[in-house]
Amino acid sequence: MTLTSDEQSVLDGADGPAAAVCMRVVVEMAGFLGAPRLIEISSAHIDGCLYHGDGGVEFAQRLVEDGARVAVPTTLNVGALDLLNPSRVNADPHSYQMARRQMAAYETMGCAPTWTCAPYQAGHRPGLGEHVAWGESNAVAFANSVLGARTNRYGDFMDICCAVVARAPYVGLHTDVERLATVVVDTSTVPERLKGADVFFPVLGSWLGRTLGARIAVIDGLPPSTGEDQLKALGAAAATTGAVGLFHVAGITPEARTVEAALGDRQPEDVIRLTPEAVRAARDELSTVAGESIDAVALGSPHFSLEEFTQLEELLPDRRFEVPFYVCTGRGVLEQLDAQGRTGPLIDAGVEIIVDTCVVVTPILPSTGGTLMTNSGKFALYSPSNIGYDVVYGSLEDCVASALTGRVERDESVWG
Amino acid sequence: MTEIRGRVLFDGEAEGPFLRLRAPISFWGGVDPESGTIADPRHPDHGAEITGRILAVPETVGSSSSSAIMLELLRNGSAPAALILGRVDAILVLGVVVGRELSYKTVPVVEVASEATAAFRNGELV
Numbered sequence: 001m002t003l004t005s006d007e008q009s010v011l012d013g014a015d016g017p018a019a020a021v022c023m024r025v026v027v028e029m030a031g032f033l034g035a036p037r038l039i040e041i042s043s044a045h046i047d048g049c050l051y052h053g054d055g056g057v058e059f060a061q062r063l064v065e066d067g068a069r070v071a072v073p074t075t076l077n078v079g080a081l082d083l084l085n086p087s088r089v090n091a092d093p094h095s096y097q098m099a100r101r102q103m104a105a106y107e108t109m110g111c112a113p114t115w116t117c118a119p120y121q122a123g124h125r126p127g128l129g130e131h132v133a134w135g136e137s138n139a140v141a142f143a144n145s146v147l148g149a150r151t152n153r154y155g156d157f158m159d160i161c162c163a164v165v166a167r168a169p170y171v172g173l174h175t176d177v178e179r180l181a182t183v184v185v186d187t188s189t190v191p192e193r194l195k196g197a198d199v200f201f202p203v204l205g206s207w208l209g210r211t212l213g214a215r216i217a218v219i220d221g222l223p224p225s226t227g228e229d230q231l232k233a234l235g236a237a238a239a240t241t242g243a244v245g246l247f248h249v250a251g252i253t254p255e256a257r258t259v260e261a262a263l264g265d266r267q268p269e270d271v272i273r274l275t276p277e278a279v280r281a282a283r284d285e286l287s288t289v290a291g292e293s294i295d296a297v298a299l300g301s302p303h304f305s306l307e308e309f310t311q312l313e314e315l316l317p318d319r320r321f322e323v324p325f326y327v328c329t330g331r332g333v334l335e336q337l338d339a340q341g342r343t344g345p346l347i348d349a350g351v352e353i354i355v356d357t358c359v360v361v362t363p364i365l366p367s368t369g370g371t372l373m374t375n376s377g378k379f380a381l382y383s384p385s386n387i388g389y390d391v392v393y394g395s396l397e398d399c400v401a402s403a404l405t406g407r408v409e410r411d412e413s414v415w416g
Numbered sequence: 417m418t419e420i421r422g423r424v425l426f427d428g429e430a431e432g433p434f435l436r437l438r439a440p441i442s443f444w445g446g447v448d449p450e451s452g453t454i455a456d457p458r459h460p461d462h463g464a465e466i467t468g469r470i471l472a473v474p475e476t477v478g479s480s481s482s483s484a485i486m487l488e489l490l491r492n493g494s495a496p497a498a499l500i501l502g503r504v505d506a507i508l509v510l511g512v513v514v515g516r517e518l519s520y521k522t523v524p525v526v527e528v529a530s531e532a533t534a535a536f537r538n539g540e541l542v
Binding site: 055385 | 425440442444445446449450455456457458475476477478479480481482483484485487488490491492503504505506507508509510511513514515517518520
């Protein structure tokens with residue numbers, strides 16, 4: 001692998017010990033990945049600020065002590081605390097202290113305290129072809145697929161190392177050829193009404209990730225109305241069940257004007273037809289119980305957008321929910337809700353707005369366990385292992401209806 | 417003695433019972449870094465202990481925090497004895513790289529095509 005003289009001098013310590021550590025990690029990973037050189041990046045998004053144990057805190061504090069500063073605009077993913085409402089999180093005192101230190105360390109390094117897994121809906125939107133280094137699996141999928149920016153799936157700690165040295169390994173999704181689709185997904189037999197429904201997209205994503213692994217697909221046959229929040233939900237689920245860092249949607253996403261364009265005019269290695277039966281099976285896999293009663297509803301993985309709050313508001317009834325109803329979002333979205341006078345009515349209806357974190361990464365739900373209902377594929381997939389809750393998957397409308405009765409209410413008609 | 421060939425990412429010697437995961441895994445959400453067991457009830461190897469195992473991981477999927485879980489496994493002394501990765505990405509082995517930077521005890525990591533590890537049976541001492 002070839003380094004420029006500047007990169008070599010950073011590696012040799014010219015910019016201080018922290019930059020040298022970060023460059024050493026980036027160069028070593030570049031070697032493992034088979035990169036011929038590094039590439040300059042224009043921004044970073046950091047997933048490494050979430051507390052998983054004391055090792056992550058030790059690494060962040062070591063970088064701070066050695067004088068690390070990010071060299072490109074950098075946003076922060078969720079931490080393990082709701083900093084605006086600290087009592088929301090039921091962490092033990094040690095975890096609380098360590099999580100706080102970890103979040104503070106990343107702020108000290110110059111990262112913007114956005115605390116959201118949807119930085120792309122908090123103003124951080126790199127353009128088509130721009131090289132970036134992003135962590136957090138859904139953010140990676142969105143940056144690559146929907147924005148057309150270029151990042152590999154960077155694990156926690158690689159993200160900050162890239163941000164400090166403003167470099168990433170030039171390999172994989174940074175290169176033209178590795179971004180081309182090799183698989184066509186044909187959705188022509190899925191009913192149009194279902195393909196227009198929000199509830200379809202996490203299911204499609206979950207199926208896509210399990211079916212593809214790390215291969216890149218172009219999905220054909222989705223309606224022109226397919227919107228940003230639907231693509232967000234698709235990518236988040238695909239990046240949970242698979243190693244999906246990029247997907248294309250013909251006629252919708254920027255590198256897929258047509259199916260042929262997404263394939264780079266090559267023949268696909270595989271054409272997979274998504275059948276209605278496979279859709280129903282993937283939907284059923286998102287639930288762990290059939291469930292008659294529910295104990296809580298959680299929405300907002302990835303973090304709820306302002307538009308999603310609008311959808312929720314249109315469904316809000318004039319009576320309170322029977323079960324706790326959590327919506328996770330970024331503080332930037334909450335500020336806009338506040339400014340528009342929209343927060344009060346949500347709280348009055350029984351909505352608990354969680355910011356800076358979310359319900360599957362830190363203890364927020366009652367530790368008694370039970371059944372959680374969600375419209376998020378990612379919550380559905382991670383809740384059983386992370387917080388010990390069974391899951392029922394449904395649409396936003398299903399979640400609101402079920403929260404009003406405490407029983408599972410699902411509109412089956414949309415599934416055909 | 418069976419010999420398999422692959423690419424060495426972290427060299428070293430290790431011995432332990434072999435365990436090949438039957439499905440791709442996200443270490444975050446899939447592995448408990450304290451007990452060193454497979455924690456995802458949807459995973460076919462749910463409940464299996466990975467601590468001290470020669471662990472063959474065909475593919476890592478899901479969370480970019482899996483590197484952080486690998487780091488915590490090293491820190492807690494609950495890591496596998498060695499990792500055999502079917503495909504290298506910028507996530508799992510990164511946890512070992514950062515562990516070395518923090519002077520934690522690291523483990524050998526090799527990249528070996530998944531078919532090649534079929535020579536070993538689960539539980540076999542390798």
